[in-house]
Amino acid sequence: MQQYHDTEWGKPVHDTQKLFELLSLETYQAGLSWQTVLNKRAAFDEDFYEYQIDRVAAMTTEDLDRLLQDDRIIRHRQKLAATINNARVIRDWPADSTYADWLWAFVGGQPIRQAWADVSQIPATNDLAKSVSKAMKQRGFKFVGPTTIYSYLQGAGLINDHLKTCDWA
Numbered sequence: 824m825q826q827y828h829d830t831e832w833g834k835p836v837h838d839t840q841k842l843f844e845l846l847s848l849e850t851y852q853a854g855l856s857w858q859t860v861l862n863k864r865a866a867f868d869e870d871f872y873e874y875q876i877d878r879v880a881a882m883t884t885e886d887l888d889r890l891l892q893d894d895r896i897i898r899h900r901q902k903l904a905a906t907i908n909n910a911r912v913i914r915d916w917p918a919d920s921t922y923a924d925w926l927w928a929f930v931g932g933q934p935i936r937q938a939w940a941d942v943s944q945i946p947a948t949n950d951l952a953k954s955v956s957k958a959m960k961q962r963g964f965k966f967v968g969p970t971t972i973y974s975y976l977q978g979a980g981l982i983n984d985h986l987k988t989c990d991w992a
Contacts (some may be wrong), residue, residue, distance in 0.1 A: 835934055835980035839923045842979055843913055844874035847906045849975040850966045851897045859897070866895035873905060879910035905966035912963045927981065929955050936983045945984050948973040 836842055851867065852860045860867075870890055872878040887907065891898050913922045929951060939945050952973035959967040967975075976982040 825924070837923050837927065839913060839921055840876055841910075841922055842926060843876055843910065845979050846909060846964075846967075846975055847871065847874060849971050849978065850902050850905050850909075851899070852974065853902070853966065853971050854966075855897065863896050866893065870896060873957055876910050876914050879907055880914040882907045882910075902966060905964075908963070909967075910967045926979075929958075930981050934980050934983045938987050939984060940987055942986065946973070949982075951982070952976060 847867070848860055848864065851863075858888055866873070870893060879982050887900070890896065891900060896903075916922050916925075935951070937945070946964065948969040953969045955976065956967050956969045956972040957974065973982070978982050
C-alpha cells in the first residue's frame with residue numbers, strides 16, 4: 824500500500840490507457856479493500872492485456888467466461904463485463920477529443936487540492952464525483968457510481984486528497 828501511495832496514487836494521469844486501467848481497478852475495488860485489488864493487479868494486467876483498450880474492447884463472452892474461472896482475480900461478472908464495456912466506450916470516443924481531455928475538463932485541466940488535516944475528513948464522494956459519474960453513465964460507462972468515481976478521481980490525481988502533512992501533497 825505504501826509503495827502504491829508513494830509512486831502512483833494521486834499523481835496526475837493524462838494518458839487514456841492508464842486512466843482506463845485505473846478506472847478498471849477502481850471498479851474491481853467496489854465493496855472490497857484496495858489491498859485485495861493490488862494483490863491481484865498482476866493477474867488483472869495479464870488477463871486484460873495490460874489494459875490495451877483495443878484488445879480489451881475486442882474481448883468476447885467466451886473471454887469473460889474464461890476470466891470467471893481465473894481464481895487469481897476478482898471473479899465478479901458485472902465488474903469484469905464493465906471493464907470490457909468501458910474499453911469499448913473509450914475505443915469509440917468521438918474523434919474531436921480524447922477521453923483523457925474530456926475527464927480533465929471537469930477540473931479545468933488542473934488537480935483540485937483539498938488539503939485535509941486528517942484522513943477522517945476525506946469524504947467518500949462529492950458533487951464533482953456525482954457529476955462525473957452521471958456524465959460517464961450517459962456516455963455508456965458501467966459500474967461508475969459516485970463513490971467509485973471519487974476514488975478514481977483521487978487515484979488519477981484529479982482530486983489531490985493527500986493530507987497536508989504528506990510528503991506527496
